[in-house]
């Protein structure tokens with residue numbers, strides 16, 4: 001199975017994400033490259049018409065959910081306290097409903113705020129809620145062992161053990177770009193890197209300063225995924241952070257050009273889910 005590159009964006013901050021998405025969309029259209037935008041429901045309540053006109057009619061883009069209001073669905077050592085009961089079910093169902101209402105098309109996937117080491121594995125109540133909402137895939141694995149970074153090059157799994165063999169987990173890989181740049185956790189937890197390191201070439205000595213440095217790190221994960229024969233590789237990008245670092249989106253241009261130069265195809269998460277189902281797992 002050829003490795004594909006999935007550009008994806010956790011779209012969550014008022015104002016800043018929408019502004020950055022305008023530049024991101026320009027880069028995607030210039031390269032004719034698809035993307036998945038995981039969008040927080042509340043952002044769509046406030047800025048839905050802008051997002052709809054920016055992303056809604058372009059066939060390159062999948063719109064998925066980043067929960068309703070970015071509340072945390074499971075305990076996370078670096079995050080705020082998790083919500084439980086009806087509140088966390090609402091984060092799932094209302095997040096999906098808001099995407100569908102604003103964009104007028106089905107929402108197949110969800111990525112929870114912060115994500116986790118093992119995705120939703122071991123939490124059958126939450127997996128039930130996701131499956132009952134009609135979601136087809138979850139992208140909720142984005143950390144290494146002991147909540148370290150970068151996230152490993154892990155392949156898809158199903159939630160069969162939780163009773164939902166048709167629900168897929170599609171992990172994300174590498175750094176969270178906002179952490180790599182020192183924007184998040186600058187004054188918080190610093191215990192993020194494991195020793196021995198899985199990806200020594202992808203651990204800078206401090207927050208990165210340039211889009212070229214970011215691209216050089218991206219390459220490690222892209223090349224690694226190809227070497228491992230993964231079906232896809234997808235980095236963890238946040239529009240607000242990309243825009244704050246370099247509004248010209250040079251990192252995206254370098255990454256898209258590289259992916260194209262080495263002969264990889266691009267895809268969305270929904271494309272990957274279709275491939276999983278078509279392959280019968």
Ligand SMILES: [Zn+2]
Nearest residue numbers: 010012113114
């Ligand atoms: Zn988020």
